[in-house]
Amino acid sequence: MFRNVKWRSISLLLACCAAGIPAIAWAQANVQAELDALVKAAKAEGEINFYSGVTENVAKRTGDAFAAKYGVKYSFIRLAGVQTERRFGAEAEAGTFAVDFYMVASAVPFAEDAIKKGWVEPIAQAGIPAIRSGEFPDRFVTGPTAIVQVAPWGIAYNTEKVKGADIPKDWPDLLNPKFKGQFLLPDPRASNSYSDHWGIIIDRYGEDFLVKLRELNPRQYPSGVPSTNALGAGEGAVQAPAVSAQISATRDKGAPIGLVIPSYATGVEMQIILTHRSKAKHPAAARLFAHFVMTPEGNKIFNSEPGSISVFDTANLPKEYVSPKPGALARRDLITRLLGFQ
Secondary structure (H helix, E strand, O other): OOHHHHHHHHHHHHHHHHOOOHHHHHHHHHHHHHHHHOOOOOOHHHHHEEEOOOHHHHHHHHHHHHHHHHHHEEEEOOHHHHHHHHHHHHOOOOOOOOOOOEEEEEHHHHHHHHHOOOEEOOOOOOOHHHOOOOOOOOHOOOOOEEEEEEEEEEEEEEEEOOOHHOOOOOOOHOHHHHHHOOEOOOOOOOHHHHHHHHHHHHHHHHHHHHHHHHHHHHHHHHHHHHHHHHHOOOOOOEEEOHHHHHHHHOOOOOOEEEEEOOOOEEEEEEEEEEEEOOOOOHHHHHHHHHHHHOOOOHHHHHOOOOOOOOOHHHOOOOEEEOOOOOHHHHHHHHHHHOOOOO
């Protein structure tokens, strides 16, 4: 695919040395040559297919910008967190790799296992120009994946049902007796990132906090989207946890809902995972898309939804933001039981 890149790079190095150009300039020229080759190969493939853990409006906006910039078509299927990994895993087991990459939160454990099976390529080793150039912040490269969005968890509320002093500002405010039977709760098994959230709640407030939430007789929903839709329809007063993109997508349709981000919070750290290039139908286009969302330009588009934070601008994170901790999934069964799900 990059047949002539090596010789092109050697030629560039020799030319730069002959002209007395510093090595850093050669490195930049080398990365540009690799990007040019990647763009050419992606255009030849002509399209990409992916599974998206972000809301449809975010995936479409980013896909449209990518297609406009590079002339590569795209298609995606929106899936909730755990569904993404289950579907990708089932297809991989069958030897049918339907997508070139996928985006999901709390993805490292699954990605590490998928790498061992040859399904996934570590993004740190995939030759992504934005990584090779040093443009993408190192702290957001996990090795198997790259984090391209941070969306802090918050508390959503129906603005017609909750007003003034009753609007929750922090997690303990959810225990207000007024919210009994009015608290909408997504199934914590629907996404690995729910375990991240409830895990830090237990760390600060103890397991008893979840027991008290359960005693409010929350209305249970299979995942965040139906819970948010129900909140907008007035089926309850508050929902937790919730992320901004989900709330905005529903509010844009006229739903009376708001969102508060407490100072102490973790977040949905959306990650991009590449299907191994030996398995993907459009490996160059997938890597070009990864490059795009890992540049300041593409990452700004990907994170233009209010409340979604670019990895290039982390100053807007909550003051007590805590990144998801390794091992949070080990507490999923405990969290599920404490919250009253069967």
